Amino acid sequence: MREIKFRGLAMHGNKWVYGLFFNSGSEGQWTEIQTESGATFYVESDTISQYTGLVDKNGKELYEHDITMDKYKNVSVCCWIKEVAAFGFVPIQIYPNKSWHALFEEQGEDTFFRNDKPAIYHEIIGNIYENPELLDGDSE
Numbered sequence: 001m002r003e004i005k006f007r008g009l010a011m012h013g014n015k016w017v018y019g020l021f022f023n024s025g026s027e028g029q030w031t032e033i034q035t036e037s038g039a040t041f042y043v044e045s046d047t048i049s050q051y052t053g054l055v056d057k058n059g060k061e062l063y064e065h066d067i068t069m070d071k072y073k074n075v076s077v078c079c080w081i082k083e084v085a086a087f088g089f090v091p092i093q094i095y096p097n098k099s100w101h102a103l104f105e106e107q108g109e110d111t112f113f114r115n116d117k118p119a120i121y122h123e124i125i126g127n128i129y130e131n132p133e134l135l136d137g138d139s140e
Helices: 102-111 117-121 132-136
Strands: 006-009 016-024 030-034 040-044 049-055 061-063 066-070 075-081 086-091 122-127
Touching: 006 030, 016 040, 049 117, 061 066, 061 122, 117 122
Parallel strands: 006 040
Antiparallel strands: 006 016, 006 049, 016 030, 030 040, 049 061, 066 075, 066 122, 075 086
């Protein structure tokens, strides 16, 4: 069973906070995350990302909205694909259109995390919040 935790960008200080999703504010403007130490931080709601339970080839924890590069230099975004209830790698070429369920039909199960693919082939190179330029294919 995977560890359930989240991250979000702190509203003050612009740093990542890791822990449990705790509480949402009015109209979704802010969210509280409680760290393991019990401290509570306000984070930007639109930056909340869930831990996938997996790591990349360097042992770094892989979160939803991380941008990765595989061994073939393909750049993808880690996304929750609700239509198939799974995390998957969405190539940056199709990430903006938000129609990801077709990935399963095109690429099969290798798109999703039913194996150790992230730990062997993928490296986290950023995330959509701090590195939006990577979505344009400017990864090198």
